[in-house]
Amino acid sequence: MYRKHQFDLLLDTVVAEEAVEPAALVSSASPASPTSFDLLTPLPTLAAARERIAAVRPGAYARTRNSLDGAVTGLSPYLTHGMVSLRDVLAGVCQRYPLEVQHKFVYELGWRAFYRYVWSRRGARIFDSLHAGPLPEAAYARELPDDIRAGATGVPVIDQAVRTLYATGNLHNHARMWLASYVVHLRKVHWRAGADWMVGHLLDGDLASNHLSWQWVAGTGSHKPYLFNAENVAKYAPPQWHSPGTALDVSYEALGELALQPDPVPAEPGGRRLVRCQEPALLAEPPSSLDVCAPDAQAVAGRDVWLVHPWSLGELPATLGPETVVVGLYLSDFHLLWPWDQRRWRFVGSRMRELTSLRWHGDAASVGRALKAARSVRCQLDPHLAPWLPLWAQCQNPPALFPPVDKPCDLFTQWWRRSTQGLQTAAQLLAAEGRRDER
Numbered sequence: 001m002y003r004k005h006q007f008d009l010l011l012d013t014v015v016a017e018e019a020v021e022p023a024a025l026v027s028s029a030s031p032a033s034p035t036s037f038d039l040l041t042p043l044p045t046l047a048a049a050r051e052r053i054a055a056v057r058p059g060a061y062a063r064t065r066n067s068l069d070g071a072v073t074g075l076s077p078y079l080t081h082g083m084v085s086l087r088d089v090l091a092g093v094c095q096r097y098p099l100e101v102q103h104k105f106v107y108e109l110g111w112r113a114f115y116r117y118v119w120s121r122r123g124a125r126i127f128d129s130l131h132a133g134p135l136p137e138a139a140y141a142r143e144l145p146d147d148i149r150a151g152a153t154g155v156p157v158i159d160q161a162v163r164t165l166y167a168t169g170n171l172h173n174h175a176r177m178w179l180a181s182y183v184v185h186l187r188k189v190h191w192r193a194g195a196d197w198m199v200g201h202l203l204d205g206d207l208a209s210n211h212l213s214w215q216w217v218a219g220t221g222s223h224k225p226y227l228f229n230a231e232n233v234a235k236y237a238p239p240q241w242h243s244p245g246t247a248l249d250v251s252y253e254a255l256g257e258l259a260l261q262p263d264p265v266p267a268e269p270g271g272r273r274l275v276r277c278q279e280p281a282l283l284a285e286p287p288s289s290l291d292v293c294a295p296d297a298q299a300v301a302g303r304d305v306w307l308v309h310p311w312s313l314g315e316l317p318a319t320l321g322p323e324t325v326v327v328g329l330y331l332s333d334f335h336l337l338w339p340w341d342q343r344r345w346r347f348v349g350s351r352m353r354e355l356t357s358l359r360w361h362g363d364a365a366s367v368g369r370a371l372k373a374a375r376s377v378r379c380q381l382d383p384h385l386a387p388w389l390p391l392w393a394q395c396q397n398p399p400a401l402f403p404p405v406d407k408p409c410d411l412f413t414q415w416w417r418r419s420t421q422g423l424q425t426a427a428q429l430l431a432a433e434g435r436r437d438e439r
């Protein structure tokens, strides 16, 4: 059951029917200590990431992770930006807890690796439905309705989720599932419209985990659509989220029928009276405070270069020579397609500054021209920049946790069986030979 915790401070403020800037909500809700495990304002430092690893309690995680106040780790922004790897996380946890490989915590880490596996196999096809869902594609609208965007549907669980997303850049997994399910199955909006909207607002926005999770909820990447009702919300969320008397206050049988009928549920009459919240702007360019310049051949001419990008913000390799120039890169070709909100630019920018002496923002052509002047260029690979990085740099794969699975697995359960075959403990997984990159 739900226990009162820091989210309540935020949510008590959110339900007040006043136009409030989301950012103000965060600061008023955040505890003073910068080292507390505040899911609302993760600090962009390796120390903060390590503190979170040290705070993981796998037993409590397994028991409570579905609850909005459950013992989840808050590690996803650090994992997404390569500040720590799945291997670092599990190794850190295993120092204190000898886990079975089938432990819920290891299993959940597996979901991230699985989605990366699907991305590596399917490439850009993950942005289209992997297979048919409950209704033909044409039954779903391509635009997210205005009342959902404004957190003013009149369905408390949805409005709280949207407002929390805007105010914090974070959303508990269960809340992401509720929001996605409502958008797709009740309002009949195509999963792709929802996924594209949500990913820009998340601090941990990851194209594989996000878009494939939306497909999982939609039923285009899983056996069946994910549905939930008001009773489920009452079990796992604080009172402000409870949604009695709304379209969700029905049986699972009725929800199953709703998912199969093409008409969207009508907007809640109460929604029209709600004050709409402001969606944070998404920016395709780094804010000027991040101190970037255009790619510059002179700065790297004849030098060895290590490129740092937003998905490789971990420690620099110990093997870099003292003469190596460390260049930060924001690639406009990517960000024009996938803009971020201010909070994410600040999070990434702060760590990028710590690692680099020089930061470029430019398009692929200008980056390529400038890097031609370098003696050598190396970097860590990440699928978000996979179309570009190998054109300029010798790319290294980040450390993987799960062993490679070469056979096609459409379902997580198949992939999980194959990647943990013959293993009993998480320590054996960490020691497994023949690893390859799972990203």
Ligand SMILES: Cc1cc2nc3c(=O)[nH]c(=O)nc-3n(C[C@H](O)[C@H](O)[C@H](O)COP(=O)(O)OP(=O)(O)OC[C@H]3O[C@@H](n4cnc5c(N)ncnc54)[C@H](O)[C@@H]3O)c2cc1C
Binding pocket: 065, 071, 072, 073, 074, 075, 076, 077, 079, 080, 108, 109, 110, 111, 112, 113, 115, 171, 172, 173, 174, 176, 177, 180, 199, 202, 204, 205, 206, 207, 209, 210, 211, 213, 214, 217
């Ligand atoms: C609609 C939707 C969109 C999502 N978008 C993203 C996204 O953009 N980026 C992202 O990292 N995750 C995404 N997820 C997965 C999941 O919600 C987040 O990874 C999780 O909420 C992050 O919080 P945490 O670090 O406290 O997770 P914990 O529960 O503490 O889990 C630890 C780590 O395991 C991994 N993990 C756990 N559950 C999942 C899961 N269901 N799928 C994938 N990995 C998982 C994550 O790397 C997470 O950081 C999405 C899920 C849904 C339903």
